[in-house]
Amino acid sequence: MTDSSVPDVPASGASFPDTNSASAALYQRALRVMPGGNSRHTVFFKPYPVYAARGRGARVWDEDGVERIDLINNYSSLIHGHNHPRIVEAIVAQAQNILSIALPTRKEIELAEIVTDRVPGVEQIRFCNSGTEGVMFAIKAARAYTNRPKIAKIEGAYHGSDDTAGISTGPTPDKWGDAEAPASVAPAGTGPGAAQDVVILPMNEVETARRIIRAHASELAGVILDPLVKNLGYEPATPAFVKMLREETSRCGAMLIFDEVYSFRLGFNGAQGAVGVTPDLTAMGKIIGGGLPVGAVGGRAPLMTELFDPRTGKPKLGHGGTFNANPMTMAAGVVAMELFDRESFDRLSVLSDRFRAGLREAVKIAGVPATVKGSASMTSLFHVEGEAHNYRDVVSMMRSNASASQRAEAFFNHMLNNGILMGAPGFFVFSTAVTDADIDHTLDKALNALRKLDK
Ligand SMILES: Cc1ncc(COP(=O)(O)O)c(C=O)c1O
The missing domain is CATH 3.90.1150.10 (Aspartate Aminotransferase, domain 1)
Structure with a gap:
């Protein structure tokens, strides 16, 4: 954004820390x-x-x-920086109409159309309010669809605060076990049951990970991968690793889940567009909300319909949420995505x-x-x-x-x-x-x- 009232280079002169500030x-x-x-x-x-x-x-x-x-932009979510005039305008217009309501709005359809047009693996989408929730629903979807309990994830990868996704996010060497068969380590506050249903894979170790996936194949609901792992310093999943995950999940009937909450930025068509592999389910968040709280789960249309379609009377997977697809976020997200x-x-x-x-x-x-x-x-x-x-x-x-x-x-x-x-x-x-x-x-x-x- 250009704004003539903002100088090219900011004044410095801060003195941090300063007890008098x-x-x-x-x-x-x-x-x-x-x-x-x-x-x-x-x-x-x-x-x-x-x-x-x-x-x-x-x-x-x-x-x-x-x-x-x-230069951190709320850890990725402010794709257009602060207060882009068109995003602010959309938020103000929406606030003057409806803040939140127990009905759907047209803005939800507009944002869904933009994302589904753009992201190959997201044929249908459902919105929630944080990346954590998007990941949580992607995991639930994989379990509900396959009727299996286990989720495989990368050691050290952060996927938000869901119990399953939080396993082995930061294990210490005394607990992490053998490199060829990494232990599932539950952080404080997570019960041991969660760890039992999580299988840990070493990042980019193609043959070790393949062997681990095969050992759990009949119980595996899904494998979750962030194609660019932030806390490994934005380490990319190698093409061979992603290819192996796609092959092995398809082979054993498990869902390949991409966590694109952060790494959606990797490509114009999301991380999956950049790596050229289409997952079954995608968790999203951050930039698609235009700076307001957002999360989403998307996936192949038959899978999404089978799990979530309310016309069946009782959807397989319940998905409520007072602020799901809240119109303020949807309005901001539509403009942010159009501008991006x-x-x-x-x-x-x-x-x-x-x-x-x-x-x-x-x-x-x-x-x-x-x-x-x-x-x-x-x-x-x-x-x-x-x-x-x-x-x-x-x-x-x-x-x-x-x-x-x-x-x-x-x-x-x-x-x-x-x-x-x-x-x-x-x-x-x-x-x-x-x-x-x-x-x-x-x-x-x-x-x-x-x-x-x-x-
Ligand atoms: C890869 C990844 N997944 C999930 C999340 C959780 O998103 P949120 O903070 O919106 O709950 C984050 C947050 O940084 C993330 O980086």
């Missing part, structure tokens, strides 16, 4: 009423998070009036490629251990060096490099104090509002930040 005071207030002052662990950083006041395009201003380029056309997808990818190349160059010049990865509009910068392609590699690398997390924190703070908001662990997710000047500014500040890090 408005954000520090707000955090003290938050501490009294929320555990750790927080409702979302991913947005917390030490010693206190900066509080957002307003945003516009690629810019965000905090409660102290400090302006930054937003092939041309803006391509432009964003070119911009992000240039950013990754610049960041790699900056790492080289600064001579610090760091790795830049990513695809399309998603980029990671981890402060370790070397090859790490699966969860165990990443954990070992972080453990053998004790100062990596301090370097990540120092880098993040430097960027925060120089006009850039990124994801604290090392993530950048661009919006279409980002300009070439924003990239140049960010690369300049990144080089300064990298030069200041301990080697």
Whole structure:
């Protein structure tokens, strides 16, 4: 978005942390009423998070009036940055008509038409309110359709807060078992029953994963894969791995589920368009809601109809939800998706490629251990060096490099104090509002930040 009232490069001059800042005071207030002052662990950083006041395009201003380029975009969901005028207009118009109602609206059909036209494996879709729910319903759909209990997932992959999907998201070496047969590790708060029905696969290990899938074939309802795993630094599933999963699921009658809540950004036709493999079910979220809460499950039409069609009197799989397909989200999503056309997808990818190349160059010049990865509009910068392609590699690398997390924190703070908001662990997710000047500014500040890090 271009806006002549917004300068090309933001003013810096923040001084974080600052105990006299408005954000520090707000955090003290938050501490009294929320555990750790927080409702979302991913947005917390030490010693206190900066509080957002307003945003516009690629810019965000905090409660102290400090302006930054937003290069995380609510962990992917703000595909057009903040307050795109056409999205705001659609939201206002919708708010003047209906906020929410116990009836369907035409906006739900419009968004469904856009997504089903665009994503090969989504012939029909149902909306909910978060990616977690989209994943949860995709898993339930696989179980209901196959009448089988087990779901296979990738070790270390994050799929939201559903009990099944949450198994082995972050297992520790003392619990993770043999690499050839990884253990199913339930996090705190998840009963052991959930782990019994989850089979863990090592990322991109084609033959090991094939053997594990075959060993559980008769009980396997589905395999869930995020084609670009964020917490492995946007590690892509290899073509051979995806092909094997498609073959093996088809062979044993299990559902191949893609979690495209985040990685929908990978291709104009979603991650499945980019990898060229069509899953049976797809979980969605984030950008399809235009910045408002959203989730969805989509899939092949016969499967979706068999499970969810209410005309049968009693659908096989119940799917209520007071705010499902809520008209505010649907209205925002329709405009956001219309605006995210092939041309803006391509432009964003070119911009992000240039950013990754610049960041790699900056790492080289600064001579610090760091790795830049990513695809399309998603980029990671981890402060370790070397090859790490699966969860165990990443954990070992972080453990053998004790100062990596301090370097990540120092880098993040430097960027925060120089006009850039990124994801604290090392993530950048661009919006279409980002300009070439924003990239140049960010690369300049990144080089300064990298030069200041301990080697
Ligand atoms: C791959 C993936 N799946 C599911 C989710 C959960 O989505 P939500 O946070 O909307 O519940 C996320 C959230 O970041 C995600 O990255």
